[in-house]
Amino acid sequence: MRWPKALQRLPHLPHVRLLSGYVSALPIINIPNSTIYELGSQTPTLHSISLVVHPHESWAVVSADAAAGKAALFGALTGTHRLSPPAPPPGGLFPFLEDADPHRFVQMVRFAHRGKATGDGFYDFTARYGAVREGDRQTLRETFFPDIAKPLHPLAIPDLVENAESEPQTEADREAKERRQAWFEFLSGRLRLTNLLDLPMVALSNGQTRRARIAKAFLEDPRLLLLDEPFTGLDVQSRAILLALLEELKRKPGSPHVIMGLRAQDPLPDWTTHVALIEDGGKVHAGKKEEVYPNLFTPSAPLASSSATHKREDAYRERTKGDALIDITSVNVEYGPRKILSSINWTIRANSRWHLIGENGAGKTTLLALLTGEHPQSYTQSDNLRLFDRQRAEWATPFLHRRIGRVSPELFNAYPRRRGLTVWDTIGTGFDGGFVPKGQRGVGTGRDGEPLLAGGAEEEWRVSRMHEVMRNLGPSQWHAHPETLPDEEFFKQSFAELSPGEQSMVLLMRALVGAPPLVLLDEAWAGMDKAMVQAAHRYLRDGGGGLTEEQACVVVSHWEEEVPWGPEEGVERYKLDGGEGKQIFP
Numbered sequence: 001m002r003w004p005k006a007l008q009r010l011p012h013l014p015h016v017r018l019l020s021g022y023v024s025a026l027p028i029i030n031i032p033n034s035t036i037y038e039l040g041s042q043t044p045t046l047h048s049i050s051l052v053v054h055p056h057e058s059w060a061v062v063s064a065d066a067a068a069g070k071a072a073l074f075g076a077l078t079g080t081h082r083l084s085p086p087a088p089p090p091g092g093l094f095p096f097l098e099d100a101d102p103h104r105f106v107q108m109v110r111f112a113h114r115g116k117a118t119g120d121g122f123y124d125f126t127a128r129y130g131a132v133r134e135g136d137r138q139t140l141r142e143t144f145f146p147d148i149a150k151p152l153h154p155l156a157i158p159d160l161v162e163n164a165e166s167e168p169q170t171e172a173d174r175e176a177k178e179r180r181q182a183w184f185e186f187l188s189g190r191l192r193l194t195n196l197l198d199l200p201m202v203a204l205s206n207g208q209t210r211r212a213r214i215a216k217a218f219l220e221d222p223r224l225l226l227l228d229e230p231f232t233g234l235d236v237q238s239r240a241i242l243l244a245l246l247e248e249l250k251r252k253p254g255s256p257h258v259i260m261g262l263r264a265q266d267p268l269p270d271w272t273t274h275v276a277l278i279e280d281g282g283k284v285h286a287g288k289k290e291e292v293y294p295n296l297f298t299p300s301a302p303l304a305s306s307s308a309t310h311k312r313e314d315a316y317r318e319r320t321k322g323d324a325l326i327d328i329t330s331v332n333v334e335y336g337p338r339k340i341l342s343s344i345n346w347t348i349r350a351n352s353r354w355h356l357i358g359e360n361g362a363g364k365t366t367l368l369a370l371l372t373g374e375h376p377q378s379y380t381q382s383d384n385l386r387l388f389d390r391q392r393a394e395w396a397t398p399f400l401h402r403r404i405g406r407v408s409p410e411l412f413n414a415y416p417r418r419r420g421l422t423v424w425d426t427i428g429t430g431f432d433g434g435f436v437p438k439g440q441r442g443v444g445t446g447r448d449g450e451p452l453l454a455g456g457a458e459e460e461w462r463v464s465r466m467h468e469v470m471r472n473l474g475p476s477q478w479h480a481h482p483e484t485l486p487d488e489e490f491f492k493q494s495f496a497e498l499s500p501g502e503q504s505m506v507l508l509m510r511a512l513v514g515a516p517p518l519v520l521l522d523e524a525w526a527g528m529d530k531a532m533v534q535a536a537h538r539y540l541r542d543g544g545g546g547l548t549e550e551q552a553c554v555v556v557s558h559w560e561e562e563v564p565w566g567p568e569e570g571v572e573r574y575k576l577d578g579g580e581g582k583q584i585f586p
């Protein structure tokens with residue numbers, strides 16, 4: 001790997017920081033046999049945790065089961081959880097920081113979706129598909145890197161140019177600025193952001209946004225960087241690039257110390273030397289990888305369909321498929337000169353099971369937005385988009401949404417977390433595909449928006465579906481102690497107060513509850529622990545009861561292990577690459 005010139009000029013002393021020149025041989029973290037509590041709670045989340053992280057070690061924090069333990073440990077490091085007893089002076093929790101402010105120098109980037117934050121509003125995540133509105137015009141450069149990234153032309157963003165010119169210009173300042181600029185250019189090049197800098201922020205794909213967040217975190221010049229589930233939503237190539245970057249930075253004297261949070265099902269980077277394994281019940285095993293990891297815990301017992309299974313192409317079993325639910329012919333999407341999808345042809349039949357793949361930014365979300373009618377260009381190509389036997393323009397969008405159950409990162413983030421909104425309410429909105437609970441019993445309205453007949457067949461069916469999905473996807477299927485949280489009690493919990501994994505589970509139930517003809521599961525498993533993913537897979541596989549022969553399902557995931565079906569269940573793969581789409585398997 002070649003470092004940019006300005007970085008190569010840095011003195012190669014072992015104790016020189018890349019940007020601000022700070023270094024210490026003191027431990028990075030020191031937690032001496034403490035218990036961790038959520039703020040305001042007397043119930044410990046983690047017990048008797050002893051953790052000393054030295055500068056030369058590479059640690060990963062791994063949740064063996066529920067993700068709450070990992071969140072608590074990171075919470076103790078970022079101040080959202082209480083450590084009792086606190087780490088003793090003089091060094092405290094971060095001895096290497098000495099007198100420096102942890103709020104400034106300890107940074108966390110979390111990739112699981114938004115957690116317990118509550119908020120009434122639903123924001124319109126479809127804004128990115130159309131002409132970008134004034135309020136959404138801010139580019140990636142302006143949003144994340146306003147002080148560093150050089151605008152393309154002085155007239156492009158006059159404010160930035162003005163600020164840059166008014167900065168003090170002493171020799172030391174100039175040098176620092178040059179180094180920061182070189183660091184920025186290096187990071188944006190390595191993380192493949194250079195061509196995206198002048199796109200509106202809302203236009204970026206999930207993976208593109210995540211890569212930008214990693215670059216931004218490094219540029220903020222932390223001394224300790226906590227990366228929680230950094231590979232979530234990244235395509236295979238981006239994962240490799242990020243792993244290589246982290247490994248290189250580890251060797252570069254003065255780089256921030258990085259600690260990664262991983263799920264039990266995630267592969268552990270080779271260069272990890274130490275693991276803090278958080279077991280169910282709040283016990284933490286911390287130590288050398290070879291002592292903690294393989295002996296105490298078998299990582300990633302293969303999920304229902306392992307990648308090995310997928311490779312057995314000879315085991316492929318053709319499914320008996322029904323009528324075309326979706327028929328796309330020669331569809332295109334472009335934004336000005338950017339061609340995103342070119343001449344796409346795709347037929348989705350009843351009883352088919354699809355894995356939609358493609359690099360970050362390949363257009364997967366865009367393609368699905370055509371099927372859901374949320375993409376404005378779906379109207380202009382109505383003739384080429386047959387959805388449930390009608391042209392797109394013949395559908396009123398809400399009626400289309402009743403036929404499509406879905407989960408996506410955009411929907412997860414946008415779903416309102418109103419106070420008082422229960423799990424029952426949330427799942428019940430799935431019958432209408434909306435976001436506001438409706439109907440006397442919270443199971444939606446009739447086909448034309450009229451109230452359901454109280455006690456009528458439709459209402460009774462919907463109520464029984466609510467219980468059925470809960471029996472199959474509720475805590476009885478994944479909770480470590482299901483007796484403490486019966487399924488019927490789970491219905492009454494506040495949606496906003498659930499962990500991200502539990503919220504994902506509830507939104508999956510919402511997608512399935514109305515038994516819609518088409519189910520779209522885009523990164524549906526984010527934040528879920530292994531038991532939750534396994535429960536979801538069991539339900540979605542043939543014979544599991546979650547999908548009938550009248551339904552089709554499309555899964556979007558960068559991890560093959562996350563696809564519920566293998567070749568033996570006739571999974572088909574559709575790949576987007578360079579704007580073109582083709583079926584690549586079987």
Ligand SMILES: Nc1ncnc2c1ncn2[C@@H]1O[C@H](COP(=O)(O)OP(=O)(O)OP(=O)(O)O)[C@@H](O)[C@H]1O
Pocket residue numbers: 128129130132199202203204205206207208233335338340358359360361362363364365366367
């Ligand atoms: N309004 C817009 N203007 C310009 N480019 C846009 C706009 N909206 C989206 N794009 C681009 O379209 C491409 C496709 O984005 P999309 O979200 O569909 O990708 P994806 O395959 O779902 O990626 P990921 O795996 O990261 O979720 C991206 O390169 C994105 O930057």
